[in-house]
Amino acid sequence: MDASVGVLLRPAAVTAARGLLIALLSLATHVALFVLSLVALALIPAFGVGFALFPVVTVAVRFCVGLHRRLARWGGVAMATPYLPAPAGARFGTWRRFRWVVGDPATWRDLAWLLPGAITGALCLAPLALPMYGLEGLIGLPLILHTAGVDYGYGPFWPLDTTFEALLCFPIGALLAAGGLIAGRWPVRLHETFAGLLLPPTRGAELALRVRQLTVTRAEAVDAQAAELRRIERDLHDGAQARLVALSMSIGLAEQLVRDDPEAVRRLLAEARETSGQALAELRGLVRGIHPPVLAERGLPGAVRALALAVPLPVEVTVDLPGRPAAPVESAVYFAVAEALANVGKHSGATRAWVELRHAAGRLTAVVGDDGRGGAAPSAGGGLAGTGRRLAAFDGTMAVTSPAGGPTVISMELPCALSSPRISPSSGTG
Amino acid sequence: MRVVIAEDLALLRDGLTRILEAFDCQVVAAVDNGPSVLPALTAHRPDVAVIDVRLPPTFTDEGLQAAVRARVELPGLPVLVLSQHVEQLYARELLADRRGGVGYLLKDRVSHVDQFVDAVRRVAAGGTVMDPEVVAQLLARRDGAGPLAELTAREREVLGLMAEGRSNAAVAARLFVTEKAVDKHINSIFSKLRMPPSGDDNRRVLAVLAYLDGADTRRFPS
Numbered sequence: 001m002d003a004s005v006g007v008l009l010r011p012a013a014v015t016a017a018r019g020l021l022i023a024l025l026s027l028a029t030h031v032a033l034f035v036l037s038l039v040a041l042a043l044i045p046a047f048g049v050g051f052a053l054f055p056v057v058t059v060a061v062r063f064c065v066g067l068h069r070r071l072a073r074w075g076g077v078a079m080a081t082p083y084l085p086a087p088a089g090a091r092f093g094t095w096r097r098f099r100w101v102v103g104d105p106a107t108w109r110d111l112a113w114l115l116p117g118a119i120t121g122a123l124c125l126a127p128l129a130l131p132m133y134g135l136e137g138l139i140g141l142p143l144i145l146h147t148a149g150v151d152y153g154y155g156p157f158w159p160l161d162t163t164f165e166a167l168l169c170f171p172i173g174a175l176l177a178a179g180g181l182i183a184g185r186w187p188v189r190l191h192e193t194f195a196g197l198l199l200p201p202t203r204g205a206e207l208a209l210r211v212r213q214l215t216v217t218r219a220e221a222v223d224a225q226a227a228e229l230r231r232i233e234r235d236l237h238d239g240a241q242a243r244l245v246a247l248s249m250s251i252g253l254a255e256q257l258v259r260d261d262p263e264a265v266r267r268l269l270a271e272a273r274e275t276s277g278q279a280l281a282e283l284r285g286l287v288r289g290i291h292p293p294v295l296a297e298r299g300l301p302g303a304v305r306a307l308a309l310a311v312p313l314p315v316e317v318t319v320d321l322p323g324r325p326a327a328p329v330e331s332a333v334y335f336a337v338a339e340a341l342a343n344v345g346k347h348s349g350a351t352r353a354w355v356e357l358r359h360a361a362g363r364l365t366a367v368v369g370d371d372g373r374g375g376a377a378p379s380a381g382g383g384l385a386g387t388g389r390r391l392a393a394f395d396g397t398m399a400v401t402s403p404a405g406g407p408t409v410i411s412m413e414l415p416c417a418l419s420s421p422r423i424s425p426s427s428g429t430g
Numbered sequence: 431m432r433v434v435i436a437e438d439l440a441l442l443r444d445g446l447t448r449i450l451e452a453f454d455c456q457v458v459a460a461v462d463n464g465p466s467v468l469p470a471l472t473a474h475r476p477d478v479a480v481i482d483v484r485l486p487p488t489f490t491d492e493g494l495q496a497a498v499r500a501r502v503e504l505p506g507l508p509v510l511v512l513s514q515h516v517e518q519l520y521a522r523e524l525l526a527d528r529r530g531g532v533g534y535l536l537k538d539r540v541s542h543v544d545q546f547v548d549a550v551r552r553v554a555a556g557g558t559v560m561d562p563e564v565v566a567q568l569l570a571r572r573d574g575a576g577p578l579a580e581l582t583a584r585e586r587e588v589l590g591l592m593a594e595g596r597s598n599a600a601v602a603a604r605l606f607v608t609e610k611a612v613d614k615h616i617n618s619i620f621s622k623l624r625m626p627p628s629g630d631d632n633r634r635v636l637a638v639l640a641y642l643d644g645a646d647t648r649r650f651p652s
Contacts, residue, residue: 276538276541277541280536280537281538284514293484296490297483297484297490298519305519306519309517312571
């Protein structure tokens, strides 16, 4: 097939398939769902049955409209889900459930859209139907049937009266087919534009969802921070602080003994040195957990390279960061990568791993992959789940793909701006 | 022996000076920031420089940068780098020129005064001194795979001490064996790791460190 024809046909075929699905869905369900909704609403004053019925019908409506949203997303029209989250204890048949459904403006917007949506949806048959009809003319079917004496019509001629009219099926077919291929996406676009008016969340709903999400992530961030501070306090109290007390005791005792028992003093001082070494080692570990020095010194690229070196298998690190992210983002990504690499080292059975850091279109992406046995999953309370929560505080996301048999790929992404190009602290030493 | 010190915390700078002077070293200059390091080294041409990794004004790795630059601009200048934490990444950068006369130690090690002064002397004499923690990381990373797995426990011990830069005599003293026994272990290690034997202690240390760090450096140059 000629390349230019392919360029035209491929998107046309996709549009036709999408249009067909939209049309089938619209024609098959919209009217029925609309009528059901009305019946359920009408039954509210009558028997009160509607209280229970309407939320059930709404589930079906939301499922149908949800499919439309997905089809729109397939076509590249981003459409978020607008519904308010269900309150606790809102079982079917309860007043609370009914109030939740009725109180959500998205319910009424869905309902208002069903019938007009069915009309624009039906029009979406055009990208499939027009070329097919055109094809019928192009292969000369009307001419054949006319010649055979069948009473038949094509295009504007119903029925075909003369052979000339029948012969016109070729140019008309060509016109229709070409028109369908070229203009077929317009009805689909019309459908989606119209859906775009009613199906996505309203500005208010969007803000409500955002507030809810921020409330959750803020609570998690505050909890995590408090837990972290408690842990640091405990570690200092039981570790370095206790050792410094022991140290000062040894020195005090040595002071007492210095004249009478120099040998004991020597032992005490050696002990003191030992204790101070342990205190230092503990503080070092603690500092690494709070803010790793190598991150302060080398930024994210250097710190991730240092992490990679600590894993007992070869890790390839690729970094493409034209600037430096904000310090909290750097820290979150560092610990996320550290957690992922620690899992690689401990559980994966991999022979090699890789880390990629990239920044594009205002988003920082970190990918950690390995060729191990797979089966990794962020279990509740596990390190990976904690990483996901930590990233959520930055509107970040984490995706784990780890089929049995591997490979495991953990992708983390978060929106972040970079500061002006980094004055590379590692230049000349690489 | 003439020494230049670069350390920003007065307490530690004075402590280092005191220790080194107690062991007959002459501290000819003690600077407290990154930009002054190179001029001080150029002016005094000391036998060895003792440099803290983190220095003002940036409080990042100014000191390490200065040390690496000093080794380029004053070839053969022995440098001992001290830090609150050790990173394999930094060790690799310090060892990159494969020339010896370089040391990298945790600041904690200064508390073993005699061992610390010994390390300063060894670096000044062109030797290589690596912190045991770096060596432990290197050994852990290459664990369980390849020829390293064939070493006996004692041979691993010898390999670790050798990688820290200790002489045969020091290894022997540390393990309470004779130097001859250490020699035997070293020969066995070198043949198991399929490395060419070398009479020169310093070359041998560098070869061991390069071996331990090697595989990944070749595959993924930093």
